[in-house]
Amino acid sequence: EDQVTQSPEALRLQEGESSSLNCSYTVSGLRGLFWYRQDPGKGPEFLFTLYSAGEEKEKERLKATLTKKESFLHITAPKPEDSATYLCAACPNAGGTSYGKLTFGQGTILTVHP
């Protein structure tokens, strides 16, 4: 069964204190690994897609990396506006009714204090 596990569940940082969020995945062949940001009461906002081990992508203070078993979301010098829930999701290389389906982790709630 496909599984995605995120850690930690919650992370509190001081402004400027860099850190990383972890996403471990077990899927039957990985088509893509996704990172989303979700603010309270809103839908998830797309951040990154990673397709193969060794791939890295950056956007402002965020950098996502991928290995064969994990993905990391590195946050460099975070600001209070980076506070949100960060969701990781894996899309397996499956066909039929599972085509394109995402398996989500439970999320990491990030709070950045000024």
Add this chain to the structure above:
Amino acid sequence: GAVVSQHPSRVICKSGTSVKIECRSLDFQATTMFWYRQFPKKSLMLMATSNEGSKATYEQGVEKDKFLINHASLTLSTLTVTSAHPEDSSFYICSATSVTGVPYPEQYFGPGTRLTVT
């Protein structure tokens, strides 16, 4: 690009009535749309997958007669909660993807609909 809208953003209805939620892809043709439900402080739970022009595929445990899904065009899918009860109160989110037009299988999410059944 890749914008998905939902309407309404909030709805309050009485127990026993039906509610329809619309999900639209505004700048691309969505061959597949997904409907999720999210409980407070929990992750997204996939309810069903709908492909344009065909019947939706429901996840195990989701009542297809209660949650009616229609994907009549490449830009619109609807979720109707029939005979709603208080336990159906939740945050419903749709997402859209396409085998063409957006990097597949990236999913783009709508802003969500908060349903409250009294």
